[in-house]
Amino acid sequence: MTRPETAGAGMPRMRLDPALSGVERGGYHSPMLTVFGKPAGRGRFCDGVSRRDFLRIGGLGLGGVALPQLLEAEQLSGLRRSRKAIIMIYMCGAPPHQDLYDLKMDAPSAIRGEFRPIPTKVPGIQICELLPRLAKIMDKCVAIRSLHGAPNGSHDSFMCYTGKVGSTLTQTGQPPGGWPAIGSVMSRLMGPVNPNIPPFVGLAPKAGHPPYGSSGKPGYLGFNHGPFKPSGPGKGDLTLKAINASRLDEREGLLRSFDRFRREADRSGLMEGMDEFHQQAFGMLTSSELANALNLDNEDPKVRERYGKGDPNNVGDGAPRNLEHFLLARRLVEAGARCVTLNFGRWDFHSQNFSGMRSHAPLFDQGLGALIEDLHERGMADDVTVVAWGEFGRTPTINKDAGRDHWPQVGCGLLACGGLKTGQVIGATDRLGGEIADRPVHFGEVFATLYQRLGIDANQVTLRDLSGRPQYLVDGYKPLRELI
Secondary structure, X not given: OOOOOOOOOOOOOEEEEOOOOOEEEOOOOOOEEEEOOOEOOOOEEOOOOEOOOOEEEOOOOOOOOOOOOOOOHHHHHHHHHOOOEEEEEEOOOOOOHHHOOOOOOOOOHHHHOOOOEEEOOOOOOEEEOOXXXXXXXXXXXXXXXXXXXXXXXXXXXXXXXXXXXXXXOOOOOOOOOOOOOHHHHHHHHHOOOOOOOOOEEEOOOOOOOHHHHOOOOOHHHOHHHOOEEEOOHHHXXXXXXXXXXXXXXXXXXXXHHHHHHHHHHOOOOOOOOHHHHHHHHHHHHOOOHHHHHHOHHHOOHHHHHHHOOEEEEEOOOOOEXXXXXXXXXXXXXXXXXXXXXEEOOOOOOOOOHHHHHHHHHHHHHHHHHHHXXXXXXXXXXXXXXXXXXXXOEEOOOOOOOOOOOEEOOOEEEEEEEOXXXXXXXXXXXXXXXXXEEEOOEEHHHHHHHHHHHHOOOOOOOEEEOOOOOEEEOOOOOOOOOOOO
16 A cells, blocks of 8 residues: 655655554554654654654544444434443453352352351342442342353353354454444444544453453454443553644645545455545544543542552453543543443463462452442443453353353343433352353343443444444343343
8 A cells, every 4th residue: 555654854654554552443554544654863752752652543444334224313403412331341251250249158168168158238239249239239239140141161251242152363253344343333323422532441451361352353344333441551652742733734635635536446345444444544633632531630539539540461461450440431432432442361270269268259340340430430330231241151060170161052241321220130050050040141141231231222222343234232132121
């Protein structure tokens, strides 16, 4: 691809660059917008930005998509005006359900483990002693004890982000382009609340096991609906510094002229969506709103203390236990993000399950508890739905290494806010915690519920995959009747 770089003496240069660094879109090598200043001294530009600390924003939407045929224009307009949002916490590696919300005190010691249940604010509901903060606000939560739908014991965030049966790793059972994450669907159907704030933000840094570092992929919806990932040193480059908006606008006009030429010469359709990409990129550049939302120095110190800091370092090949991500998620949806995903820890405790739980659960309890309380106190609880879960559960029997292995038959999840009927538990397992005994809950049912809270009927709306075939958002599942 031709890269226009020379823009005249003393003016910043722009080019489309296929490389990714710092701020990314969904982990894809999509064309990126790069803004440079004029060199001034070795390795630096006149605006003070180093050659390495340049700005790269967004990702270009390349998927062939049509608006959902069954979504009326009036409803679509209402969705775009809505402030409904989702915060999703992916508990990488699959947490042990029988050590969180489904303790089995009547089971043999080889199954029940070391932890004891504690009462919650809701009479009759008990959860693990490592979750005292959530216990105090259980009236604002819903624990699911009978979650199922994982096709196997493969570690993959795919089910958590899409609700579909399949795999990020193998692309099994997916349409051309792959299933999109719920944040990408929200971006496509609802658009941005604020043109300066990406509708879909993923806070996960890169991880040794790629699905643990995934924020959800855009699939057949294309890169411009993928997650904006403000990770790495690029986050600091979301401000113009010495480059003013008028200079940037002049360069935008030049860039558009090159784009028109390329679009006319491009027979593959890959340039479609460029205008939308540019609009968002320049909106972000010429506004400080996104940078302000990501700047925790702007937050009340007492609120920051409530959330805590946790540990910003990745746990092995997993994600960090970064409590500031919970606060960033709230700040981003408050600023206008539609969907924010964050990845927490590495719960794959094949050995030393109980020490692993002691290192993970209290921090998880603090971050999630603070988030739920904060949303209620700010009057955001009816509009923002929170869901926290992993890809499956863990074996009832504790192995020889004091760990629990993969158990796709049943897992757990926690829902909060969103105007749901909270203060309850849905589903149950048998005495040993290995099989569902009552009210199986499929991932797809949870997704149907999430879409319903957004004002979207997931069994009526369709989006076209890359072959042009319309695809429903869920596979026939209905919203959980207990919650709506």
